[in-house]
Amino acid sequence: MLSFLQRLLGNNNAKEIKKMRAIADYINEIEPNYVKLSDANLVAKTDEFKRRLQKGETLDDILPEAFAVVREASKRVLGMRHFDVQLIGGICLHRGNIAEMRTGEGKTLVATLPVYLNALTGNGVHVVTVNDYLATRDSEQMGRLYNFLGLSTGLIVANLDFNQRKEAYACDITYGTNNEFGFDYLRDNMVSDVSQMVQRPLNYAIVDEVDSILIDEARTPLIISGPGQRSTDNYYKLAKIVPHLVKDEDYTIDEKQKTIAPTDSGIAKVEKMLGVENLYDTENIELNHLLGASLRAYAMMHRDTDYVVKDGEVVIVDEFTGRLMFGRRYSDGLHQAIEAKEGLKVERESQTLASVTFQNYFRMYKKLAGMTGTAKTEEKEFIDIYGLEVLPIPPNKPLARVDLPDQIFKTKAAKYRAVVRNAVERHQTGQPILIGTTSITQSEELSDMLL
Missing domain, CATH: 3.90.1440.10 (SecA, preprotein cross-linking domain)
Incomplete structure (x- = not known):
């Protein structure tokens, strides 16, 4: 019955993908115009877009041209050209949705499209990652692209002083972790003067591994304490x-x-x-x-x-x-x-001076988007809590990897025995295997069983 209704009414995701694919096709049509431009003329497009926005055009109006500029600049600076499905993913993120893209489909490169477009307003764009390594890597690698196009890039990591943080937040694009953004927000709300704040108004954020940050850790409180x-x-x-x-x-x-x-x-x-x-x-x-x-x-x-x-x-x-x-x-x-x-x-013991959860913090952004490989299963929570819809983006090529169904075990011991048996079988064929655990104790238990 469900499949019949979907055929009758049409799949909503398929309809959205079809509309976005039409925009991607148009970007492909105008691509030759940007291929012919010199580096200087390509960079000059940034100031042109800003002037057009000031005259009343919207981000949606200039989206195809802006995406074409980013794609061409990426070819020249990074040696990577966005695939059509990555253009679709970029449109999805710009519209304030969650792009569900399989691992290896290039989500980091996808984000450069809406990041550049939204940074043209001058109100700041935050790219949120789960750890300092990713924030540093992405800001350095993708920062080359943004800097080439005339936009500034900042990085928020631990142990920065006030001036360094203020400078990073003043950039057009700021990379950092959810923890750092959240704690800076708390510290800003404890100051006695506006000049002591480091963050600007929360404009637009793209959250990487969005299911982890906005669902798994959503109610984790960030707390600033004082002596009790x-x-x-x-x-x-x-x-x-x-x-x-x-x-x-x-x-x-x-x-x-x-x-x-x-x-x-x-x-x-x-x-x-x-x-x-x-x-x-x-x-x-x-x-x-x-x-x-x-x-x-x-x-x-x-x-x-x-x-x-x-x-x-x-x-x-x-x-x-x-x-x-x-x-x-x-x-x-x-x-x-x-x-x-x-x-x-x-x-x-300390006493709480300021506290906020990730859920409440990220809901304060004027526009929020996210990307991950697994979000569809939590779609209802994303919609109910954040107003974010999940759009699965098709892979660039047919998927070669086989995603097997989950296996459920009655006891932890049975599960561990199955994990060890699987690891031994794959090791004998020369295939490496990664075993992920949630604690040091679990890692040690499995390690002992593998000896």
Whole structure:
């Protein structure tokens, strides 16, 4: 029935692709006009486009010509010519949608088209990547193209001072990570004078690996903290008490919601061990709060999975990348509770001065777009939360890779055995294999099984 209705009414994605392909065909028609231009005349097109925009033309009006200029400049500077499907992907991004493009289809090059076009307004364009390496690589490589065309390119990475950040944000195009953009926004909202802000109004952003940043990490809070006044002694007391509590008897864990709560019997045990009459009395509010943090640290936060102990400090492990997040601390007393659990010096707790989630931050952009290889499965969330539609872009050539269906296993042990068996079989044929895990512990377990 579904396939019949699609044939009857037409597939909406196919219709959109058909309209965009017509624009790509027009860009191909006018391409010879730009091939004939000298470098100087090609570069002069940037100022011409800016003048036309000031006179009332829209970005959509100049899109075909601007894309043709970028394509020709890319051939001369980077040695890469955009395929027609990359032009379609660029149109999709310019219109504020998500371009779903398979791995290897050149999303980095695709982004240069809408980035150049939207940078012509002078209001700034942000290209958001998932780590400093990609931000640095893309800004350097694609920056050659933008600089050739007369546009400035900036890079936001860790350890930049105020002047360097302000200069980077003043550029026509700014590359950086979601974390850096978010923290700069928070710092800007804590200053006492506009001159102390580094960011301009949030105009247009293209988010790479958009499903990871806008869905997986969407509600991850970015927090700027200051020193608090709470004593650290109670963390040590509770760190000795919570190991005596019994799961499902003295406390319960909701694995799905990632919450933990003491039961009545657990509260009674803690009151007796602390020597307090009622943990819910007003004067014991702090102890009650710390009990929750200590329980979570003991029962839910696992060493070498959620964090590692390095040089006498608790270092958070990024749950999405497995990288160590030096300088970051858990909030609401959790970090202190872990330090007490591990027998380390408990640093004085901090208080939250400013906080924002990625979801709320990126919704503040005037126009937002994204690209990834996997977005269609989260399309409803993208539409409901961000108003972003997902458009699958066809590959330049028929796909040679076979995307096999997911395999579901009843237990973790069964899954690991299957992974090891598959790895051994492929190794015997000389084929390399990459095994991705979400924690150091998982990597070590699989490594031991492969020995």
